[in-house]
Amino acid sequence: MSEQAAGAQGNEVCGILIGYFRDDGTVEVTEASDAGPGAKSTPTGCWRDVDYVQKWIDEKLRRGDEKLRYVGEWHSHPSLDTRPSHVDVESLMGVASSPNYLCPTPVMVVLGLSTQGEEKLSAYSFAVEKPYKEIVWELVNETGEIRQEQ
Numbered sequence: 001m002s003e004q005a006a007g008a009q010g011n012e013v014c015g016i017l018i019g020y021f022r023d024d025g026t027v028e029v030t031e032a033s034d035a036g037p038g039a040k041s042t043p044t045g046c047w048r049d050v051d052y053v054q055k056w057i058d059e060k061l062r063r064g065d066e067k068l069r070y071v072g073e074w075h076s077h078p079s080l081d082t083r084p085s086h087v088d089v090e091s092l093m094g095v096a097s098s099p100n101y102l103c104p105t106p107v108m109v110v111l112g113l114s115t116q117g118e119e120k121l122s123a124y125s126f127a128v129e130k131p132y133k134e135i136v137w138e139l140v141n142e143t144g145e146i147r148q149e150q
């Protein structure tokens with residue numbers, strides 16, 4: 001996500017998240033897609049290449065175990081303001097309520113990147129007919145060691 005945001009020259013980048021909804025109420029994100037070659041990207045929005053992302057997720061889920069699934073969305077903001085916009089909130093509420101996504105509690109990760117290259121990452125949880133909430137996060141490496149946390 002950092003690499004993609006840094007290469008976007010002030011435009012937003014975006015993609016989907018796959019991983020696991022754990023029994024303890026946490027979400028483990030294992031991989032983030034890019035937006036694909038047909039994506040549209042501006043300083044205030046990112047529209048992913050739908051066919052590309054669908055192929056990406058189909059391929060990942062086919063190779064993963066049966067609990068691996070779509071868990072939400074991510075995008076960048078070209079500033080350190082990682083609060084979700086109205087469009088962000090509407091979009092994730094749409095995911096939560098859509099039968100197509102089979103994901104009633106999606107997460108949204110927003111990566112803010114300042115022009116000086118500073119980063120701020122925020123995560124939010126959404127559910128139908130509830131206000132969204134900011135959630136704490138940890139960045140964990142393959143051996144379970146915490147590298148960064150909010």
Ligand SMILES: [Zn+2]
Pocket residue numbers: 075076077083084085088110
């Ligand atoms: Zn946004």
